[in-house]
Amino acid sequence: MTRLGLVLADADGALHVIASTSERATAVEERQLATRQGPCFDSYRSATTVEAVDLSESPERWADFAQFAQEPGFEAAFATPMTLRGQHPGCWILS
16 A cells, blocks of 8 residues: 655744645654654755665664554655755655
């Protein structure tokens, strides 16, 4: 099953989950933002696409996020920044 989450930054740069396709996706995104680790967080900060083909082999810097995401069955993640007039107001994440 593919899940989608939309994360946007407020005026102060704090990220918030705006929409998702499931409660599980929302929980995983919220955890990512709370721990400040994971593909969407990295994608937003670097303004680049970030992918984790296998969360069980994710970078050490994502250890907490990867473990939490795998519990409800997330196996991979693909995050890409949104671009609007040269700015990056947030990111999309598929998992």
